[in-house]
Amino acid sequence: MKYIIFTIIFLAVVFIGISISVLDIQAPFEGDSGNGLIVILASFCVICLMGILLISRSISKKANS
Template structure:
């Protein structure tokens, strides 16, 4: 499960990298830039959620021991 979480985080980072390339800084809220911003925000949410999951699994393992 740990490797799956790290893979999901890595994919989110890749999506952020691809989406940054699609940004048009002159018109951030129009066309493809808007969709790229949505993907970046969603990917950041995934990274935060997966990090919380990793920390909670670590805490759970320490309490069981």
């Protein structure tokens, strides 16, 4: 399960990198730039959620020991 979580985090980072390359600084909320901002925000949310999942799994393992 740990490897799946790290794979999801890696894919989120890749999506952030791709979306940054699509951004237009002059018009960040128009066309593909708007979609890029949404993908970047969603990817950061995924990274935060996977971090919370990793922490909660480690706490659960310590509590059950």
